[in-house]
Amino acid sequence: xxxxxxxxxxxxxxxxxxxxxxxxxxxxxxxxxxxxxxxxxxxxxxxxxxxxxxxxxxxxxxxxxxxxxxxxxxxxxxxxxxxxxxxxxxxxxxxxxxxxxxxxxxxxxxxxxxxxxxxxxxxxxxxxxxxxxxxxxxxxxxxxxxxxxxxxxxxxxxxxxxxxxxxxxxxxxxxxxxxxxxxxxxxxxxxxxxxxxxxxxxxxxxxxxxxxxxxxxxxxxxxxxxxxxxxxxxx
Amino acid sequence: xxxxxxxxxxxxxxxxxxxxxxxxxxxxxxxxxxxxxxxxxxxxxxxxxxxxxxxxxxxxxxxxxxxxxxxxxxxxxxxxxxxxxxxxxxxxxxxxxxxxxxxxxxxxxxxxxxxxxxxxxxxxxxxxxxxxxxxxxxxxxxxxxxxxxxxxxxxxxxxxxxxxxxxxxxxxxxxxxxxxxxxxxxxxxxxxxxxxxxxxxxxxxxxxxxxxxxxxxxxxxxxxxxxxxxxxxxx
Numbered sequence: 001x002x003x004x005x006x007x008x009x010x011x012x013x014x015x016x017x018x019x020x021x022x023x024x025x026x027x028x029x030x031x032x033x034x035x036x037x038x039x040x041x042x043x044x045x046x047x048x049x050x051x052x053x054x055x056x057x058x059x060x061x062x063x064x065x066x067x068x069x070x071x072x073x074x075x076x077x078x079x080x081x082x083x084x085x086x087x088x089x090x091x092x093x094x095x096x097x098x099x100x101x102x103x104x105x106x107x108x109x110x111x112x113x114x115x116x117x118x119x120x121x122x123x124x125x126x127x128x129x130x131x132x133x134x135x136x137x138x139x140x141x142x143x144x145x146x147x148x149x150x151x152x153x154x155x156x157x158x159x160x161x162x163x164x165x166x167x168x169x170x171x172x173x174x175x176x177x178x179x180x181x182x183x184x185x186x187x188x189x190x191x192x193x194x195x196x197x198x199x200x201x202x203x204x205x206x207x208x209x210x211x212x213x214x215x216x217x218x219x220x221x222x223x224x225x226x227x228x229x230x231x232x233x234x235x
Numbered sequence: 236x237x238x239x240x241x242x243x244x245x246x247x248x249x250x251x252x253x254x255x256x257x258x259x260x261x262x263x264x265x266x267x268x269x270x271x272x273x274x275x276x277x278x279x280x281x282x283x284x285x286x287x288x289x290x291x292x293x294x295x296x297x298x299x300x301x302x303x304x305x306x307x308x309x310x311x312x313x314x315x316x317x318x319x320x321x322x323x324x325x326x327x328x329x330x331x332x333x334x335x336x337x338x339x340x341x342x343x344x345x346x347x348x349x350x351x352x353x354x355x356x357x358x359x360x361x362x363x364x365x366x367x368x369x370x371x372x373x374x375x376x377x378x379x380x381x382x383x384x385x386x387x388x389x390x391x392x393x394x395x396x397x398x399x400x401x402x403x404x405x406x407x408x409x410x411x412x413x414x415x416x417x418x419x420x421x422x423x424x425x426x427x428x429x430x431x432x433x434x435x436x437x438x439x440x441x442x443x444x445x446x447x448x449x450x451x452x453x454x455x456x457x458x459x460x461x462x463x464x465x466x467x468x469x470x
Contacts, residue, residue: 129404133380145381147364
C-alpha cells in the first residue's frame with residue numbers, strides 16, 4: 001500500500017455550508033429590491049442546475065469554462081423560472097459571486113490546520129481557482145495549491161480531474177486521498193485509484209438532509225475534519 | 236489607474252538563492268561518490284541550460300512539459316559535458332529534485348507575510364506546481380494559489396503566462412503587479428499590461444553578480460520584500 005502524501009478536498013458541501021450561505025446572500029441582494037421568496041428554495045433551485053451545466057462540459061458539447069460562468073448561466077435560468085426577470089445586471093453580477101462568500105462548517109479551519117501538519121492539502125473541487133482563493137481567505141484556510149477542475153479543464157467526477165490533481169503534486173493516485181461528503185465523488189475518486197475519506201454532513205441540504213454514511217466502500221469515515229485528523233494521527 | 240489586487244512573484248533568484256542551494260545540493264549528492272568539482276560552476280552550468288530548454292517550448296518545437304522534465308534533460312547534458320556520465324540514475328533522480336530544496340533570501344518569509352495582509356500573493360514562476368509547493372513548505376510561505384507556467388502551459392516571458400496568472404484570480408493585467416529581480420521578466424510583464432516591482436538581488440550569480448537596479452522602467456523598486464511591503468503600506 002502506497003503511503004498517502006496529500007489530501008484532496010471536495011469543497012461545496014464538504015467544507016462549506018453552501019445552502020445557508022447562498023440563501024443569506026440571495027436574501028441580502030434581492031430583498032432590498034422588494035423581492036420576498038423562500039431563500040432556501042432559491043439556493044436549492046440554483047444548485048439544482050449545477051450537474052446539468054457541468055454535463056455540457058463533461059460530455060464535450062461545450063468547451064471547458066469556469067464554474068463562475070456556469071453559475072451565471074444557471075442564475076439566469078433560475079431567475080427566469082421564478083419570474084424574477086426584472087433583476088438587473090449589476091445585481092446578477094454581485095449575486096453570482098455569492099459562491100465566493102460561502103461560510104465553512106465549524107470544524108474545517110482547525111481540522112485543516114491539523115491535517116496540514118502531516119499532509120499536503122489542496123482542494124479538488126469543481127470551483128474555479130479564484131472562487132477557491134476567496135473561500136480560503138474568508139475562512140482562514142492554508143492550501144498548498146489550488147487544484148481541481150480549472151487545472152484539469154474538466155469537471156468531477158471525470159477521472160482525469162482526480163488524476164491531474166494528484167499528478168500536479170508529483171503523486172500517483174494511490175498517494176492521494178480524496179475527502180468528501182458525497183459517495184458519488186468518492187466512488188469516482190476510488191475508481192481513479194485514489195484513497196478515500198467520507199465526512200458526514202447531515203445537514204447539507206437542510207436540517208436532517210445530507211449523507212450521514214457512505215453508500216460505497218471508503219478507506220476512512222469521520223464526522224468532521226477534526227475527527228479525520230485524529231484518525232490520521234494529526235493530533 | 237486600476238487598483239492592484241494581487242502580487243505575482245518570480246521565484247528563482249527573486250525569492251530563492253538558487254545558486255548557493257544548488258551548489259550545496261550537488262556537493263551533497265556527488266561528493267560522497269568521489270566527485271570533486273567547483274560546485275558553484277556546476278550550478279551555473281545547469282542554470283545555463285535553462286533558457287534554451289524553455290525556448291523549445293516557447294517556440295512550439297516541443298509540447299509543453301513541466302520544468303522538472305526540462306531540468307532533468309539539462310542535468311544529463313551538464314553531467315555529460317563535465318565527463319560525469321557515470322553518475323547513476325538514482326542519484327540523478329535525487330539531484331534533479333534539488334530545485335525543490337532551494338533556500339529563500341532572508342527577507343522573503345517575513346516580507347511575503349506582510350504583503351499578504353493587503354494583497355493576494357501567488358508565484359508566477361516557470362517552476363512547476365509541485366516545485367512551488369515544496370519551496371513554500373520548506374521556506375514557510377503562504378501562497379493564495381500556485382500560478383505561472385504550469386497553469387498557462389507555456390513559459391515566461393511569453394505574455395500569456397502573466398495574463399493567465401492574473402486571469403486565474405479574476406483580474407485584468409493592470410490589477411496585478413509582477414515582482415522580480417530581473418529586468419527582462421518585468422519588461423515582459425509590463426508589455427502584457429501588469430504593474431511591476433523590481434527587487435535588487437545583488438548576489439544572485441555570486442557575490443556582486445546580480446542586478447542592483449532595473450534597466451527598464453518599473454513602478455516600484457526595492458531592496459527586499461520587507462522594503463516593498465513598507466512601500467505598499469503593509470507595515
